[in-house]
Amino acid sequence: MGAYNIQITLPDGTRRPVQAGSTAAEALGGKSLKKDVLAVKVNGVARDLSAVLTSDASLEPVTFDSPDGKDVYRHTSTHIMAQAVKELFPSAQLTIGPAIDEGFYYDFAFDRPFTPDDLEKIEARALEIIKRDLPIARMEMPRAEAVRLSKERGEDYKAEIIETMIQDPVISLYKQGEFIDICQGPHLPSTGYVGAFKLLSSAGAYWRGDERNPMLQRIYGTSFPTKDALKAHLDKLEEIKRRDHRKLGKELDLISIQDEIGPGLVLWHPKGSLVRLLIENFWREQHLKGGYELVYSPHVARLDLWKTSGHVDYYRDNMFATMKVENNEYQLKPMNCPFHIMIYKSHLRSYRDLPIRYGELGTVYRYERTGVLHGLLRVRGFTQDDAHLFCRPDQIEPEVSRVLDFTFFMLRTFGFSEFEVYLSTKPEKSVGSAENWTQATSSLEAALKSRGVAYQVDPGEGVFYGPKIDIKIKDVLGRSWQCSTVQVDFNNPERFDLAYTGEDGKAHRPIMIHRALMGSIERFFGILIEHYAGAFPTWLAPVQAIVLSITDKQQAYAETVAAQLRTAGFRAEADLRNEKIGFKIREAEKAKIPFMLVVGDRELQGGTVSVRGRSKADLGSMPVPAIMELLRKDTVQAVLA
C-alpha cells in the first residue's frame, strides 16, 4: 500500500492527514477511541469504524445520542439476539431484524412460538455473547454467492430476501463468531459494545406483513449503553402501564366497555360523562364563536344515501350490516358528511353564502375487526367532532388557515403543545382532475406556510378524494397521536351534485373540506386520561374540590362549604363519613381530586378551610372566598392559556 496521505475533516472543522488505507477508527484517533463512538459518518453516510478510507473525506463520530447511533446499537443488538437464538434453536431460520424506535426485533421462522422461558434462555445466551466480545466483521460478496451461502446455511428466507428485495450486485454480510447475517450495516465493532440488553416480548408476525404468508415468531428487545439508561426506559414502560386509560378509566370510574353490551361500545359513567360534557360544551362554544353552525343528524339512514356518497363501494367492509325496514334497506351511519351535504342541498346556495360551516358532534358506527379494538382508542361506536366546510376553490386556503388556528388553539387548551404536521398528496387511486389536486394541494401548503407551521410531506398518502393535512400531538410521555385532520374533498360535491350560484348567475361546484379537531371524543378522552395520568386539570376535573370533615362535629359546616362552592359554580363534594382524615385524604388522592378542603374544629371556628392540593401540596388555611378565588384562577388559566 502506498504511503501517501489523504485529508480528513472532522466536525469541528479541523483537518488532519492520515495514511490512505487507514480505518475510520484509526483516523478518528485509533486506540484512544472511547467505546462511546459506535460508528462513523463518512461524507454523511453511516459506516463501520473499520471502514477503510481511500480518499479525502469528512468524518463524524456516531454516538448513541444520535438516531444513527441508536440504530447501529440496536441493529447489532438484534444480531446478538439472533445469534443466541441460532445457538439455542439451530432450526430457527433468520428473516429480518431491524432496529425500531426504542429497541429492536427479529423475526424467525420457527415451528412453534417462543415461550417466556425460551426468552429467558435467549436473553441469558445473548448476554454471554456480549461477554464473549466477538469482533464483528463486514464481508462482501456477489449476489449469487450470497444466495448460495444462505441456502447452504439453511437460510431460505435470507436467500429469498436477496433474490427479491435487494438489487445491488454486491451483498454485504456481517459475521460475529459463527453467526453470519446479510445486512447493510453498519454495526458496532464487537458484541462487547452492548452495555445493557433486555428481551421484552414475543409475538407472531407475518412474513412481509401479509396474513396469507407464514407466521413468523418475532422477539422484541431493547438495549442501552448503561444499566441506568435501560432502567429509565423500563421505568417509562411501567409509567405507560400506570397511565393506561383502560386501567384508569376503571379505577376513576370514568367509563366501561362491557361484554354484555358489545366490544368497542363505550358506557360513559357519570364522572366520565361530566368530563365529556365539559369538553363538548367548550367545543360548541368555540365553534359558535368561530362562525360554525351546529347541526344534528340521525344515526341511521337509507342505504341509498351511502351508495350516493360512495361509502358502499369503498368502505362496506367497515360498515355494520344493513337492516331491513319496511322493504327498505337502512344503514347505521359510518360518517356524518352525507347528512351535512343534504342540509346544504336543502336550499339553493349563493356564492355570497359561502363558506358554510356545519359542525356536529356526530356519533358514528364502524365495524372494526375484533383484533384492532383497543379500549377507547379504537372502538366501534364513537363521536366525531366533525365539521364540513362548503366553499369556493379560492376559499380553501383561508378556510384551512382558520381551521389550523382553531385546531392548535383547541389542542393547546387540552394541554398539548408539541405537534407534528403532515401534508398528504395525491395517491395513485384518486378522483378529481389534476388541476383540482394541484390547486387544493397548493392551497393547503399556502395555509401551512401562512401559519408558519413546519410540516412534512407524505407523498401519495392523501385520501382518494383529495389532499389532507394531519396533525399529530405529542403527549407528556413523548408519544404521538393523530387526532386532527383536514381533508379537501372533490368527490362528494360531484356525487351529490352540489352547486352554488356564482356572480355570473351560473351554477358552480363548491369544494368540501372535512375536518375534525379531536377526531373521536372517545379516543381523545383516552389520550387525555393518559396524558394527565387521570389527574385532570381543574377545569376538566369531574370533582374539583372535596370537603373532608375530621369528626362529625363539622358535618354541617362541611356541607355548607360544599354547598357554597356548588352555588358558586364549582364541582364540590363533601366526605362526611366516619373515617379518619388520613383515610379520606387517601381516597381523595386516589380519585385525583385537585383540592382537598379539610375542616376540623379550628376551621369551623374561623370559617376557613385547610387546603391540600393534589400530591401533598399544603396550601394552608384560608377563608371560603379565598379557596373560590383559587379554584377560579386555576380554571380560567387553563382555558385562556
Next chain:
RNA sequence: GCUGGCGUAGCUCAAUGGCAGAGCAGCGGUUUUGUAAACCGCAGGUUGGAGGUUCAAUUCCUCUCGCCAGCUCCA
C-alpha cells in the same frame, strides 16, 4: 380476521382432577379521629358460555364469546 396468551367475588389476585380462598371494596357494629389505609364481624361465586372425557372438571378436550400482545387494517 390471523398467531399466541388469558378469562376464578365489584376490584386485584391465590388454589386444586376430590367441599373454591385472601386482601381491598360493600354491609353491620365499635371508634370521634388533624393531612395517603383504625378495629371486630357479616355477606359475597353456576370459576365467561355451551358441549364432551371422568365416579368426580374451575382444572383435561372441543366449540363459542370476550380480553391482552403482536400482525394486518384504519374513509
